[in-house]
Amino acid sequence: MRFHTASPAPRVVTPPRSRLRRFMPSLIHAAVACGLLSLAASASAQVNGVGQKPYLGWSSFSQQTLDSAFLTQANMIKQSDALKASGLQAHGYTYINLDSGWQGGFDANGRPTPDPTTFPDIKAMIDHIHANGQKAGIYWIPGVEQPAVQANSPILGTPQHITDILAVPYRAGNAFGAPGTSPYHYKIDFSKPGAQEYMDSVVALFASWGVDFIKLDGVTPGSYSDDLSIDNRDDVAAWSKAIAKTGRPIWLTVSWQVDKDYQDVWTTYANGRRIDDDVECEGRCATLTNWPRIEKRFRDLPAWQETSGPKTGWNDLDTLDIGDGDLDGLSLDEKRSAMTIWAMANAPLYLGGDLTKLDETGKRLATNDEVLAVDQSGKPARQVLGGDLNVWVSDLGNGRYYLALTNMNATTTVARLPWNLVGLTGTRRMRDLWNHQELGPSVGEHEVVLPPHGTQLMLVEALPGHVAPTPTTSYEAEQGVLSGNAASYACPGCSNDNKVGGLGLGANNTVSIEGVYAPQSGAYLMQIDSLTLGLRSYLYQVNDGPFRTFNSGGSSFQLPSSSTVPVCLQKGLNRIRFGNAVSYPPDLDRIVISGRGDARLPSGTTYEAEAATLGGSVTAGFSNYSSGLAKAGNIGGGSANNVTFTNVTVPYAGVYQLEIDYLTQGPRSFFLSINGAGAKELSLNGSSFDDPVAKVLEVPLHAGQNTLQFSNPSGNAPDLDRIVVTPRVLPAVLGVSTQACKKDLH
Template structure:
């Protein structure tokens, strides 16, 4: 079967723009009894009366759990206890002018295999189409001859006809959407003996043969290496794992799981669009109040990223409890227009204050500015970065307000985890961003286990891997040239599946963190960071002593020395001075991909940040990112002064939570200690030190390399 031989699902009339709707899965994670026909009817009714349908929200999608058996032809059938009449349910959904979605997986489940059911319209049976030796049919399957989910061999007669029959059954019910889950390569399984690429092609062909326009999404966290298949045969592909906590925290989701999308999306930003399909970032849990696990600012930032990515916008939670905040966030037509623009954004500045931009053509742009820290921050975009002299018009799309013209740079103060989304119309004229120089990782100084490796998508077809898990396992660019002192832009071309983090050091300065993600170890993800360089040659060293950094292709350093530099500084707990029993190690959702644990129960069992540097004496914001399950107390000591007691709480040691307070620091170097002599303390991720943002600050550039 070739790509050309199968009608593409992307041109089936339903995928030219990302869809809007709702999915059951988020609510299922906190209410296992939620998935019933009665509840789906209630969700359909709630969507119809919410007002969101007028804004384009039409899909009601059932996720995993609806199926209860198999028919005489080995096709999945609903559980009669929970879905006594699925066609009547879908007719009800259609009666509201909505569309109905359903969930299934590649392969054949064991009950249908054991029954060896005849395949509809053929002389073949289920066991005739299975791959031999028997093996897992998707990422959920077990190893061995009895994997429960069995792989289909699509070279065998009857295999395509079986998938045709399943899709025909779904179509007979009136299904408009199929989520095909557990798809490999991906779903954090690189076992190519499973390899569902032929399954996805078969499902696409079956949809075409069904005569019904059905959206096809492949899920979850699929590998970008096989994007040609995902593009040819599906309307969208999930690029991440589930956004839900799934009992790992006390709410539907939380900020670390939203932030993960910010880190992974740059690796996929070049492959989305009307003819390529859409990057699916999973559900938006924004309408159930505190149960969502997000602040209003965090919810707004999530919707902004989804919209800039042109991702499908589908709500989670319980629509019968949809609050006014959720309605306002989901129903903003100017933001929905960004999502429906067919122009997915690219990240032009990364790090803790990222900026995403979509070029709409004709001098018009969508621009989204974000603050990933919990402290307030001023985010700055020099128009030069976009090749612009300035903007004659800037409109805030969340607040529906005109901001007026802007020249030089655009600046805005954002709350913690906040965003601003703009429509920009450029001034006439063009500016060059300045010269740039490539520095290949394999040509740099490699230390420890760092070593070159083949990389088909990399510059020069070579990358450097083996970084991290030891202070000596690093790559050092020893001759990075700057024509003058200043802040430059450093593009980092890195490679990873999932989250990884560099701790990098410029000359003899402090460690800085680049938290990245991606979908491939063969196709680089690009992110641009501001970096302070001195006139002449500089050394930039990449590694991660405590955890896993990405592989590294190259860095590209450019600009004129006047880039915008964040005013905050981050200090990783795992890179601080760890006393007594305190240990540092891998932790997936944490900055630096590591945290410090075993803190407390002894005065020596503490974390000390000995070189927290600020330019002037005064009051600063201090963000402490910690993790705990249940209440714990942490004592903060600044420059040997009296301890400050912090009573903290949380629902998981897997995810960091931010605490922000105002503290007094002296000009120059400060020492900050955190511990608890009497009882176990929370684990620590990092601290962030930032100035107390004042309105007057907006009038001056953030650029400074003197802190």
């Protein structure tokens, strides 16, 4: 979301329970039959030589969030020169993209023109960018802005004027437009004469300046708007046709967080589409970005992973802020993990910040040619395991794979990956792409110690051989036991044309899938096919065991997204109940259980604060970036206002890592008591009540159940998202089996 007028408030509001709307899988064909769209013209826009691989470059917007006066012609020239001098360009970084704020008025034909104060000669600036061997990008929006509407300018080369092409009654022309008939951004009706010609004239103007890239922002359906009275699908087609008419190879990206229900339009008419909202904090934290906003990409990407490629365009994860030191808001390991998921997704890699201040660490990360080769492979990865240990695999053919393992927790963890999980018997070669090291062969299982939010990215060559098929059983949600507000809804994109919605916001609004069979007690894999727009979370229970968390994301309530997590089942029949007592879960299509009871569990266990015992005035409620989509607040100001975890269960007595995910703006303290011992003060700090921050301690725990209480007898405590308990990673622990399912089954 990047615009300079009438921008909506940041989306931290409560999302609707469900969004059911007409599914339109044949949209393109219907539009062509009506004469509205031209597949031949749009194909030229996608395959005109610019969209065969994701682009690399830089965008102005991240720095604009820190410095509102940054977007000037002089600064863009400095960024272009810095890109060339930095050495990044030699590794493929060539795009210099201007975001929102360059425009200052309109010409005699209603076309946007630069602000003469900040961009006195935009063509000269673009000529300078080209002379540096780079490409120039620009930002605009669908529809027509109010000043051009009021001027009612003639459309170049036609007898029509601007008001002749507007939709009637007047309404918003994009997601930034206001409601009503004076929306500031006005909708174009592309069935009217002159409408396509107006778009042709705008794109021709950009082309005359030498523009190589256009970002079309505020596109709907999407951008947090499902108002089909706006509906920019025809705008996107018109821009694509206009690009083709220029004969110039111009990359087209549609933004922001477009709706997957209409993926046929985005994949046909654009080279890239933003599948997420802004990665920048934009004043909601003290840095450019932070880990919760990176983690969101891991959660949203599975919904889009099958849509990406040279023929369909690329999934855009937004700016990669890794070159500004501490200002980025990410640790070194978090920066590696961010670039890893961007690369595995084959997403465009465009840096943010100020390139004149690019730090050496960021430069080293951004210029790792082995990692850049992953991004440019044209083989986007698929997620094979979600949850605490994310596993992504890209099949390069001929027994070669890119493989990424990422620790989603802030504790150090031992990650164990059975090769049969990714369809291999073992590997004859493994190469660590971040460290440029050969790791040798591996049979049966791969094991690695991952630092907090850390990643391992490898090129592997498989051993010959085939993995025996794994038993799988599918269970439809609508055939489960529906309680409270839970109900079955039609869902043409779902496995049985139905799904369950109305879950959550109450302990009784659940779906229980009965009769989940396991031949023996142990750990299995559970594929969860869910549907959501944005972040949502289940808290689920196996039989009457403890709550476990499934944090998901997505871009559709009609097309399910699949993610797989380990789950503990007892021998015989089991019940798995899905809900969320205090916040919003996704809709549920089905689950698929696979395995023989020998799957690996993550080494850490999560306990949600909202599911703990809340004392006194403590309340639980919605929190968009928190695990479980909820947190506990109003802690402290009295000893009774506390959060107590009564069932923190560990297999043996000893010292464990305790991750505390908290939220605060400014300094606050928890007093932590373990098993009734004297409370110790934890002085914490933060810059946001929206985004959790992790603090990791080492604490002694008893074998079996433990009680941990968070309070503050006199002052205000931070809000509390969750805790994660993980064994200390010591050499003696390596090779020992991960925690058993025993505590979940009894």
